[in-house]
Amino acid sequence: MRFGGVVALDDVSFDIPSGQICGLLGPNGAGKTTLINCISRLQTPQSGEILFDGQSILSKPPHALAALGITRTFQNLALFNSMSVHDHVLAGTDVRHRAGWIAHALALPGVRRAERAAHDRAEQLLQSLGLHGFTHRTVGELSLGMRRRVELGRALGAAPRLLLLDEPASGLTTSEADSLAQTILMLRERYATTVLMIEHRMRLVSAVCDHVVVLNFGCKIAEGTPAEIRRHPQVVDAWLGARS
Numbered sequence: 085m086r087f088g089g090v091v092a093l094d095d096v097s098f099d100i101p102s103g104q105i106c107g108l109l110g111p112n113g114a115g116k117t118t119l120i121n122c123i124s125r126l127q128t129p130q131s132g133e134i135l136f137d138g139q140s141i142l143s144k145p146p147h148a149l150a151a152l153g154i155t156r157t158f159q160n161l162a163l164f165n166s167m168s169v170h171d172h173v174l175a176g177t178d179v180r181h182r183a184g185w186i187a188h189a190l191a192l193p194g195v196r197r198a199e200r201a202a203h204d205r206a207e208q209l210l211q212s213l214g215l216h217g218f219t220h221r222t223v224g225e226l227s228l229g230m231r232r233r234v235e236l237g238r239a240l241g242a243a244p245r246l247l248l249l250d251e252p253a254s255g256l257t258t259s260e261a262d263s264l265a266q267t268i269l270m271l272r273e274r275y276a277t278t279v280l281m282i283e284h285r286m287r288l289v290s291a292v293c294d295h296v297v298v299l300n301f302g303c304k305i306a307e308g309t310p311a312e313i314r315r316h317p318q319v320v321d322a323w324l325g326a327r328s
């Protein structure tokens with residue numbers, strides 16, 4: 085993926101087995117967000133291929149992705165401050181339960197069933213994410229930690245098989261981040277979701293990820309288990325070393 089003279093992703097290749105939580109690590113400007121933007125189809129690489137369940141997704145527009153089973157959160161949250169917590173999560177379920185407008189207009193039994201299912205899923209997600217006490221609050225009133233959970237809830241509303249998280253713990257305190265780590269593990273168990281998450285804190289990566297891919301200047305410099313990554317010489321040089 086090239087932006088003018090900048091090569092944001094250079095021959096990066098890896099697989100995420102179904103059900104795994106894969107961490108994406110690397111310093112600022114390494115190409116992490118660009119990678120998630122390519123998978124979520126907001127950007128289109130000049131060459132290469134992205135396969136989901138063995139099928140190319142490069143021809144899919146971004147709005148087709150949720151129905152396909154891929155949803156995401158954003159590094160800088162993309163929420164509506166005056167909308168309630170409940171409505172955000174319910175909006176996420178829309179893609180799964182939407183019936184045709186004629187069916188809606190006639191309020192066919194299938195539509196009511198689908199709406200009930202959407203509400204049930206939203207309720208269950210609000211519980212799972214510890215948001216049930218905040219259901220009718222508007223998002224603008226909530227702390228950053230809670231807003232990040234709302235965005236997670238909306239992304240999960242669509243029952244994704246692949247969830248892309250861009251720095252979900254950014255701006256959180258250590259204890260909020262630890263609690264988010266437990267939440268992500270619980271969500272994987274409960275909803276059998278595969279996860280690709282960008283995260284900087286090695287402590288969090290070690291707690292959550294099965295596998296880690298490390299980018300630097302748009303290139304993949306290492307991949308392996310969190311333990312392997314922590315002692316990988318190039319990773320220590322490129323990044324971890326620079327921080328300690």
Ligand SMILES: Nc1ncnc2c1ncn2[C@@H]1O[C@H](COP(=O)(O)OP(=O)(O)O)[C@@H](O)[C@H]1O
Pocket residue numbers: 087090091092110111112113114115116117118119
């Ligand atoms: N829309 C864009 N236009 C031009 N350059 C971009 C754009 N998006 C990202 N880049 C550049 O691509 C590189 C990777 O950026 P990014 O993927 O945001 O890194 P990271 O998320 O790892 O911090 C950076 O050099 C950045 O300036």
Ligand SMILES: [Mg+2]
Pocket residue numbers: 116117118159
């Ligand atoms: Mg980024």
